Amino acid sequence: MRLGWMRGLALALAATVMFLYVTSVKKEVWANEEHLHQAQKELSVISKEILQRLKEIESHAQVIARHSAVMKREIKAAENLFPNSRLFKMWHPELSEGEQREAEELFQKYGYNVFLSDRIALDRVLPETRDHRCLTKKYPSDLPTISVVLIYLDEALSVIKRAIYSVINRTPAHLLKEIILVDDGSTNEDLQEKLNVFISVIHESKPGLLKKVRYSEPKGLTQARISGWAAASGEVVAIFDAHIEVHVGWAEPLLVRIKSDRKLVLSPVFDKVNFHNMKVSPYPAAAHGFDWSLTCRYEYFSQEWYKLNDQSLPAKSPSVMGILVVDRLFFGEIGALDAGMNTYGGENVELGIRVWSCGGSIEIIPCSKVAHIERAHKPYARDLVALMKRNALRVAEVWLDEYKFNVNAAWNVPRDHGIDIGDVSERKRLKEKLQCKSFKWYIDTVYPRLRSQDELLGYGVLINSLRTDLCIDQGVLSANTPILYACHRMFSQTCNYRKTGEISVGQSAVQEGRCLVDPGSGRLPSFDKCSKLLHKYWDFKQGQSIKNRDTGRCLEIDIGQNGYYQLYIQNCSGQNWTIQYVIKDF
Numbered sequence: 001m002r003l004g005w006m007r008g009l010a011l012a013l014a015a016t017v018m019f020l021y022v023t024s025v026k027k028e029v030w031a032n033e034e035h036l037h038q039a040q041k042e043l044s045v046i047s048k049e050i051l052q053r054l055k056e057i058e059s060h061a062q063v064i065a066r067h068s069a070v071m072k073r074e075i076k077a078a079e080n081l082f083p084n085s086r087l088f089k090m091w092h093p094e095l096s097e098g099e100q101r102e103a104e105e106l107f108q109k110y111g112y113n114v115f116l117s118d119r120i121a122l123d124r125v126l127p128e129t130r131d132h133r134c135l136t137k138k139y140p141s142d143l144p145t146i147s148v149v150l151i152y153l154d155e156a157l158s159v160i161k162r163a164i165y166s167v168i169n170r171t172p173a174h175l176l177k178e179i180i181l182v183d184d185g186s187t188n189e190d191l192q193e194k195l196n197v198f199i200s201v202i203h204e205s206k207p208g209l210l211k212k213v214r215y216s217e218p219k220g221l222t223q224a225r226i227s228g229w230a231a232a233s234g235e236v237v238a239i240f241d242a243h244i245e246v247h248v249g250w251a252e253p254l255l256v257r258i259k260s261d262r263k264l265v266l267s268p269v270f271d272k273v274n275f276h277n278m279k280v281s282p283y284p285a286a287a288h289g290f291d292w293s294l295t296c297r298y299e300y301f302s303q304e305w306y307k308l309n310d311q312s313l314p315a316k317s318p319s320v321m322g323i324l325v326v327d328r329l330f331f332g333e334i335g336a337l338d339a340g341m342n343t344y345g346g347e348n349v350e351l352g353i354r355v356w357s358c359g360g361s362i363e364i365i366p367c368s369k370v371a372h373i374e375r376a377h378k379p380y381a382r383d384l385v386a387l388m389k390r391n392a393l394r395v396a397e398v399w400l401d402e403y404k405f406n407v408n409a410a411w412n413v414p415r416d417h418g419i420d421i422g423d424v425s426e427r428k429r430l431k432e433k434l435q436c437k438s439f440k441w442y443i444d445t446v447y448p449r450l451r452s453q454d455e456l457l458g459y460g461v462l463i464n465s466l467r468t469d470l471c472i473d474q475g476v477l478s479a480n481t482p483i484l485y486a487c488h489r490m491f492s493q494t495c496n497y498r499k500t501g502e503i504s505v506g507q508s509a510v511q512e513g514r515c516l517v518d519p520g521s522g523r524l525p526s527f528d529k530c531s532k533l534l535h536k537y538w539d540f541k542q543g544q545s546i547k548n549r550d551t552g553r554c555l556e557i558d559i560g561q562n563g564y565y566q567l568y569i570q571n572c573s574g575q576n577w578t579i580q581y582v583i584k585d586f
């Protein structure tokens with residue numbers, strides 16, 4: 001019984017345990033089920049959340065896309081930040097507004113793309129632009145030594161560094177005597193301490209190679225060139241602007257010529273570096289000449305040179321523009337440059353005439369190439385034209401003898417112009433001392449092309465006595481028809497009357513020339529090239545009629561259909577004309 005109780009108790013216990021166990025298992029299962037349920041719930045929440053997030057991401061992406069479209073549009077709008085800038089008309093990089101402002105500011109300051117120059121290699125490789133025959137020429141190694149003068153006024157530091165690297169890397173080390181930096185009064189801070197640091201870095205491997213001449217204020221290009229030359233000690237001096245890069249093999253073809261004739265003044269051939277994208281493109285070799293305003297211009301070489309059919313050969317040139325390479329002592333003997341020139345213009349032409357007339361000669365060397373940045377604007381004084389006129393009249397006074405009035409005519413100033421050209425007595429003494437030949441000799445022998453302006457009788461405005469407030473004017477160039485216009489006496493109204501009977505009008509009077517012609521029919525006069533022969537000769541005496549030699553008709557004025565006076569060609573009615581300045585009576 002006792003056992004029965006015990007058994008009963010044990011059974012009850014077992015049953016309880018069993019119950020508890022089952023309950024707990026059940027609970028666990030329930031719990032698991034619940035977990036599962038929970039997990040499912042959570043999963044669905046999560047997946048909902050993921051979907052939600054995805055949606056959010058999607059809408060974010062849409063927002064980003066919209067933003068980037070807006071930004072792109074903003075960048076596009078920023079391209080128009082400086083729509084009138086010469087830089088951004090030519091150059092279309094993807095720049096932020098801030099970068100554009102920086103680039104434009106630098107461009108305004110320097111006249112070329114400094115923003116880009118600061119970002120391209122200082123020792124960049126230039127494209128090969130030389131004639132293929134230049135590449136195989138051999139030069140002796142015992143050539144004269146050369147000093148390279150680099151002149152600058154507020155040039156960009158990266159441009160100067162690039163010029164220096166090009167000279168060091170592309171000139172045989174045993175021939176490169178030195179590089180002389182002439183600072184013509186820059187105010188740019190980069191060109192003080194930073195340039196000095198650069199110089200000392202170069203001097204670690206090439207002690208003393210770089211020398212610096214500095215003016216505290218601008219003395220002008222001519223002074224700067226003279227002082228660069230005076231500071232040089234090499235046998236040959238190359239006088240360059242600092243916005244250049246010399247090409248591979250630039251020095252040897254120059255030095256070999258000067259070694260053979262120390263009285264040669266040479267110029268390499270420039271390649272053009274665009275002011276906007278800094279890319280280099282070749283120019284064909286050309287002679288350096290000038291017109292009667294004594295402004296430099298490119299010319300063809302002589303026919304003989306072209307007949308040789310070898311573009312690698314040196315060619316004679318009437319003058320030299322800007323860049324020049326010369327025997328250092330010979331340059332001194334012939335009077336270097338005229339220190340009486342102001343700021344800019346005239347000095348090259350003066351040198352050209354003097355070198356030839358006083359026993360030397362000038363050559364362009366096509367195998368020697370120098371890439372030169374063509375600035376969009378110059379850093380010198382605003383009124384360059386007045387300075388160029390003054391310098392041209394100075395050159396004329398010393399060197400042009402009886403031809404000097406051609407220069408007055410080109411600038412449309414009277415014979416006695418009264419413009420202060422400075423003291424020329426020292427220059428005239430030099431001309432005598434060197435026993436230089438006449439300007440007539442120079443024209444006949446060196447520069448026959450200049451003769452087209454020969455035998456000028458009168459120049460200036462042409463006025464009809466019926467209306468003395470009206471002048472003959474070149475009119476719209478493309479219309480090719482001279483007109484009557486209120487007198488302002490500027491270039492478009494400057495006429496030339498020559499002994500040949502030609503009348504040229506306007507800007508072209510200085511250049512090749514557009515001559516007034518009677519087309520033979522109709523009432524309107526027109527222009528044609530002076531080199532053509534059609535009806536271009538006129539009989540004219542000061543204060544009398546202007547009558548065409550071929551057609552017998554006269555240049556006259558008459559009231560046109562619009563009620564205003566017009567320029568006509570018609571049967572002569574006895575109208576009279578006066579030209580402003582007379583060189584020789586006619």
Ligand SMILES: *[C@@H]1O[C@H](CO)[C@@H](O)[C@H](O)[C@H]1NC(C)=O
Pocket residue numbers: 571
């Ligand atoms: C111009 O003169 C010519 C010859 O003298 C004559 O035949 C012609 O009719 C004249 N023309 C005018 C418009 O008077």
Ligand SMILES: *[C@@H]1O[C@H](CO)[C@@H](O)[C@H](O)[C@H]1NC(C)=O
Pocket residue numbers: 465466543544574575576
């Ligand atoms: C032109 O000059 C002459 C004298 O040379 C004169 O007789 C004539 O009247 C003048 N003609 C005109 C339109 O003034």
Ligand SMILES: [Mn+2]
Pocket residue numbers: 241243322372373
């Ligand atoms: Mn230049």
